[in-house]
Amino acid sequence: MIYTLTANPAIDYNITCDGLEPNCVTRTRDAVYSPNGKGLNVSFALHHFGKDTAILGFFAGFSGRFIVEGAEAKGVDVHPVWTDGITRVNVFLNAQDREFNMVNAGAAVNPANEQEIYDLIDSLEDMECLVISGSLPPHTSEDFLSQVISRVKARGAEFVLDISSPQLSDLIAEEPLLIKPNDDELLDIFGLEVSLEDEQTVVDAMAELHKKGAKNVLLTLGGKGAYFSNGKHIWYARCTVPVKVLSTVCAGDSTLAAFLSMWHDDPEHVEDALRLAMATGANVVECAGQGDFAKVDEYRQHVEVRAIA
Numbered sequence: 001m002i003y004t005l006t007a008n009p010a011i012d013y014n015i016t017c018d019g020l021e022p023n024c025v026t027r028t029r030d031a032v033y034s035p036n037g038k039g040l041n042v043s044f045a046l047h048h049f050g051k052d053t054a055i056l057g058f059f060a061g062f063s064g065r066f067i068v069e070g071a072e073a074k075g076v077d078v079h080p081v082w083t084d085g086i087t088r089v090n091v092f093l094n095a096q097d098r099e100f101n102m103v104n105a106g107a108a109v110n111p112a113n114e115q116e117i118y119d120l121i122d123s124l125e126d127m128e129c130l131v132i133s134g135s136l137p138p139h140t141s142e143d144f145l146s147q148v149i150s151r152v153k154a155r156g157a158e159f160v161l162d163i164s165s166p167q168l169s170d171l172i173a174e175e176p177l178l179i180k181p182n183d184d185e186l187l188d189i190f191g192l193e194v195s196l197e198d199e200q201t202v203v204d205a206m207a208e209l210h211k212k213g214a215k216n217v218l219l220t221l222g223g224k225g226a227y228f229s230n231g232k233h234i235w236y237a238r239c240t241v242p243v244k245v246l247s248t249v250c251a252g253d254s255t256l257a258a259f260l261s262m263w264h265d266d267p268e269h270v271e272d273a274l275r276l277a278m279a280t281g282a283n284v285v286e287c288a289g290q291g292d293f294a295k296v297d298e299y300r301q302h303v304e305v306r307a308i309a
């Protein structure tokens with residue numbers, strides 16, 4: 001079973017308006033409130049693609065209950081650790097061709113809450129892999145993620161890291177099964193710059209990430225596609241269907257989940273996993289939020305994949 005850990009879940013509040021001006025009333029429409037957070041999004045997409053998955057995370061207040069109930073209504077089990085306060089609401093405003101993403105800090109946690117997560121991990125006997133995604137809420141202990149990882153490893157399970165925090169530069173030494181940075185994170189966290197025009201930069205960056213400890217790397221480049229490296233070979237993949245981007249929110253999480261849903265059990269079939277991942281990302285950006293993956297099968301036929309090394 002693939003578990004996901006979302007330390008800082010959110011209700012995503014997606015709204016649309018025709019333009020955004022200061023000092024006046026902005027009328028918005030198409031409001032959608034959905035249970036989210038990076039790891040939850042991964043679990044929802046894994047579930048959609050037929051993989052067993054369950055959610056771990058900190059939840060608080062009415063918004064926390066909304067998220068837990070929403071996830072369960074989608075058919076995904078949740079093991080909530082209840083904390084004080086109110087789980088955050090993140091606001092994603094689409095104003096014509098511009099996206100405004102307002103991401104709040106979240107509800108604080110305390111050491112007793114963290115201990116509950118550690119105990120949960122110790123008790124989940126079917127955990128094969130834990131996907132650790134997203135930001136950390138206020139007051140999280142500095143060693144929270146390394147404590148989580150040491151417990152996952154102690155039970156012989158693997159872990160995947162999708163975090164934007166500088167902590168990734170230390171945690172990579174714990175040998176994650178997979179990391180999923182984007183090009184900005186690669187530059188900010190590791191000082192590695194990659195360019196599609198010079199693929200040797202990708203080859204060099206991948207070599208550096210493997211040297212630091214990553215077993216596999218899925219490097220996402222938004223609409224420009226993605227590279228995957230397993231330490232022996234590197235592939236490039238891109239969906240060639242022209243899509244109208246409504247919102248990029250949830251696209252990275254869904255891409256990761258789609259890739260994992262095929263590759264986790266069958267690491268030799270990288271190309272099929274990349275096709276599903278790129279088609280999923282392309283379909284998700286057409287929707288406010290995660291959407292319903294309705295066009296993924298169609299888009300899969302339009303993904304180019306090539307080995308670059």
Ligand SMILES: O=P(O)(O)OC[C@@]1(O)O[C@H](CO)[C@@H](O)[C@@H]1O
Nearest residue numbers: 010036037038090134135249250
């Ligand atoms: O603050 P974090 O944890 O980095 O990101 C949280 C978040 O913006 O990421 C998801 C999209 O990837 C949203 O569902 C969610 O609101």
